[in-house]
Amino acid sequence: MGKVSYKRLKGSQSLRQRLLLATLKGTPVLIEDIRADDTIPGLRPHEVSLLRLLETVSDGCHVEINETGTKFRYMPGIVMGGKHLVHDCGVSRAIGYFLEPLIVLGLFAKKPLSIRLKGITNDSKDPCVDTFRSTTLPMLKQFGVPSEGLELKIESRGVPPNGGGEVLLSIPIVQSLTAVTWIDEGMIKRIRGVTFSARVSSQFENTMIHAARGIFNHLLPDVHIFTDHKAGPQAGNSPGYGISLVAETTSGCFVSADTAVSYARGDDVAEIDDEKKELLPPADVGEQIASVLLQEIEQGGVVDSAHQVCGVSSLYVFFV
Known part of the structure; x- marks a missing residue:
């Protein structure tokens, strides 16, 4: 060699x-x-x-x-892919940090990929798993990725600091991706979303939905936000709650925004304090994330900020 x-x-x-x-x-x-x-x-x-x-x-x-x-x-x-793979992502970053490169790699594997990822499903640093399911995967279909075999299943929730969430990602293989010219952002026709709560009252979700709808109902009638309350082993190891929203346009674009509220990791706080800081009220969470989604829509474009990985194209030139 x-x-x-x-x-x-x-x-x-x-x-x-x-x-x-x-x-x-x-x-x-x-x-x-x-x-x-x-x-x-x-x-x-x-x-x-x-x-x-x-x-x-x-x-x-x-x-x-x-x-x-x-x-x-x-x-x-x-990149072989394969079934029944398992990886523990830890609690330093959320599963979304790993999903972004993994989804691309999985498309070019030798075999369809099916992998179980363990760790944090929702936090405020990385796109949450709900956003990948409602926005990222549908966007891949624009590039010729088949719907069959493309799935992200959330089996349990996990938030900082201790995680405990699990998702099952399935990715089909493709021979090539289709080049697209995607410039028509269209008009917003509906908003969908999901709230989650783990180891807290399910009423938190209703409060977030009511607050978000209070903003959206002034703009369009087709707004549906679902709930996903977890209890027992499916609730992970730490309490938390959050919301993920996606706006779909008449031209097939998806614009998303999400957040999660939980206690901080040990390396996220500047000082050690035995008393846990009070979490942001769910009503404020609903209002804030609705406002963030409206800001994303106002900026225009066919994708939102979380899906603009501009560095990839420039780095590609570096590797040629």
């Missing part, structure tokens, strides 16, 4: 896109100076977990991380 030639990169910026494109092109990469000057240098737990996820779905993938985590070598393998 000959000597491997690695493409050398620096820093932690756009790490997911770099790994995604390296895997799709089969380009070995060496990334150095990862937060080398930070108080806590090196890769974060969710970034290490992402590398382990790539190993799970690939055959022949090899990762070498130095002791400080400030440098690693990544030798991509063949």
Whole structure:
């Protein structure tokens, strides 16, 4: 076996896109100076977990991380896909952080992918799993991805700080994607949504729905927001609640906004406090996320802010 030639990169910026494109092109990469000057240098737990996820779905993938985590070598393998795969995403970042690159990789696997992801399903940092189900997956159909075999099933909820959620992702394989010219944003024709609550009163969901509808009912009549209250093992390990909304246009565009309310992770707070801070009232949550969705609509465009991964196209040129 000959000597491997690695493409050398620096820093932690756009790490997911770099790994995604390296895997799709089969380009070995060496990334150095990862937060080398930070108080806590090196890769974060969710970034290490992402590398382990790539190993799970690939055959022949090899990762070498130095002791400080400030440098690693990544030798991509063949994305095999397969059934009954399992990956624990941890609680450093939500499952949505892993879904964004995983969905793209799954489309080009050798076999259809079916994987169970464990961790946090809803938080305020990453797009929630409801948004992937209601917005991201329908958007993929615009590019020729078949509906059959494309599914995201939420089996249990999990919010910070302790997670406990599980989802089952199924992705079919495609030979190629269809190029589209997508510039007609259309007019809003309906709004759909779902609220969730875990280890709190189900009345929180009704309050969020009433607050959101109080804003939308002035604009259009076709507004339906469903509830998803979880209890017992399906409620995860921490209390929380939230809402995900999507506006569908006459031209088939989907514009989404979501949020979740829960107690902070240990690394999200600047000081250690034994008393838990009071959570945002559900009425305020409903009003705020409705306003955020209206802001997304006002900005225009065929996709919302969460689905604009502009760095991918520029990085692709870097790998050519």
